Amino acid sequence: MVEPIIRTENLGIEFYRSRKRRLSLREMVFRQGTTHSSEMFWALKDVSVSVCKGEAVGLIGANGGGKSTLLKMIAGVLIPDEGTVTVREGVAPLIELTGGFIGELTARDNIYLTGGLHGLSRDIIDERFDEIVDFAGPQVRAALDTPFRHFSSGMQVRLGFAVITTLDEPILLVDEVLAVGDKAFKEKCYTRMESLLDQGRTLFLVSHNEPDLTRFCKRGLYLRAGQVVGDGEMSEVLAHYNRDSESGL
Template sequence: MPAEHGQAAIDVEGLGVRFRLGRRGRRSFKDLFAGSSRRTRPGEFWALREVSFRVRQGEAIGVVGRNGQGKSTLLKLVAGVLLPDEGHVRVHGGVAPLIELTGGFVGDLTVRENVKLTAGLHGMSRTAVAERYDGIIDFAELQKFQDTPYKHLSNGMKVRLAFSVVSQLDEPILLVDEVLAVGDKAFRDKCYRRIDELLADNRTLFFVSHNEGDLRRFCTRGLYLDKGGLVLDAGIGEVLDRYNADNA
């Protein structure tokens, strides 16, 4: 593991989360109150099992693995969207989640109203929203669409708006899930510059991606997940070399 620096931003110990196959999905209330067993029951599978690592403030971590190996599940656990069945996730500071970007926006509300609503739900004060509103709209290039209902925007416009709002949050931990794979090249370049600015401000980056170029650009350390387990925690170059060798 690379040398640690700064105080802990994310602590993960013995993490496990299981899903129930079929229509019932995750777990019933009965399951929640009964507690979890380490035994796998018929109709269940463990998306993550016995995963442990620590992320220090200011680190840029890339998470790699094939589809269905637990990467996005791990990101949602760190974001607090899911609860673990085993172990714990402790996040020291707020998170700015650049995951499922267009979720949480209201179709019938205008762009202007959605900016105020979404930023407020993420904890930004009214004063901060007012101060940053023009910058959010300019970044998203939606100056002419501020009073247009969100549902009438193109998919590209929706992504630009969501990234612009979330990237303006002051939270110390940035969670990114493949968001840089969307949009045209000009917008991706703008996103890259914005993430560079956040990293220069000592933000912590937790980045799930299949794009090796992006991982090498932003990250210094990597986590390689396979079959729900942590295979390797090392420098990003070593992690990518191992991942590529295993999947050649």
Template sequence: MATPLITAEGLGVKFVRNRRRQLRIREMFIHRGGRQPNPGEFWPLRDVNFAINPGDAVGVIGKNGTGKSTLLRLIAGVLIPDEGKIHVSGKVAPLLELSAGFSNDLTGRENVHLVGSLHGLSNAFLKAHFDEIVDFAGEQVSKAIDTPVRHYSSGMKVRLGFSVIARLSHPILLVDEVMAVGDAEFRKKCYATIEKLLAEGRTLVLVSHNESDLTRFCNRGLYFDEGKLITDGTVREALDAYNAVVPT
């Protein structure tokens, strides 16, 4: 039996409305655990348990605000759980929040090298594949490659970010609504790239509201509602559970 690549056990994360979550770290030292619960606290995810095996393609399904993107950030290590634990065995190639970790003050060219190097791509590799990366991102990005990315549209950031992340050899790919941004030509490139990566045996965790994309790529679905994992089954079972409670 395969050893899971991603395991969540009693996983929970807590946010505070209208405050930066990082402030809680300071408060732990100031109040030494004696602070009363803040009425503004809420749990986007709580008591979540699942295991994802190598080669799984998992669609994360639910309404806005039900913890889907938060789950990807926990898997990527961007967030630390407040309860339980999440174990990830293997490197993660994350394309989250439309920007892939770009610095707005750097140019597209500089961000390709920054993000690529942060994920372990060598300078020699990035130089050798730079034109290929930019060509994949499209003509609009190519023309603006030496412009700071703060001037890029969300779609341009997604194009360039996907182009870099898709070059990683990491076994786990996290994708958050990437294919919702961009034209038909870009989506076609995304589809072909994801299909190629899945054929290589990569593991995919995909957040999408597009039922066609979910059924196209995913063999499994996790349906969340109000921070709870409601359904863990085939992607069809998860979609049926979601559609049963979404107003028509």
């Protein structure tokens, strides 16, 4: 048996029901013990999954099922309240693609900054710079030295995708980003992702698009209300999910 590259054990995380609730001092002073259990819910509960190197896993489930939360825990940007996540190799998260980009700086500066933030050295970025810009397209190349905030949202995402997929990390997490971009760019993304998979990288894909899921993923993982209710062959898990959706679960 091969050692799994990602392993979660009894993973659980609890959130406030109103996500963006920020406490104010007054609230804390005048209403003691505001954290009733009714205000909390488990976004994920008892999730135990093992993924081996080179596997491509598609995450499906209704909105609020915990798909993105699971990705974020694997990416290490959320810390579990229960259980453990063990990720044995580096992760390239396509979650908030343009998260590291600063509107004030030029696209060129942003490529170096984001690359550097994910651990690429200056020399390596120099080497891959043209490749990144080529992938992002001629529009981006023409605007390399204008501030990033002048970019259209499509251009921003294209540049983000180009930078993140250039990272060497062996695990790739993709959260719905394929929904953006025009048709031609989408095709480019698919090709890029297929070549990454061929290199033996491990993929986690969150999507509501069945053709995408079956194209990339052999294995499906179905999350419902924070729990894994299906784990197996992609087509079977999809069928399970569709049955549930039709019966209104």
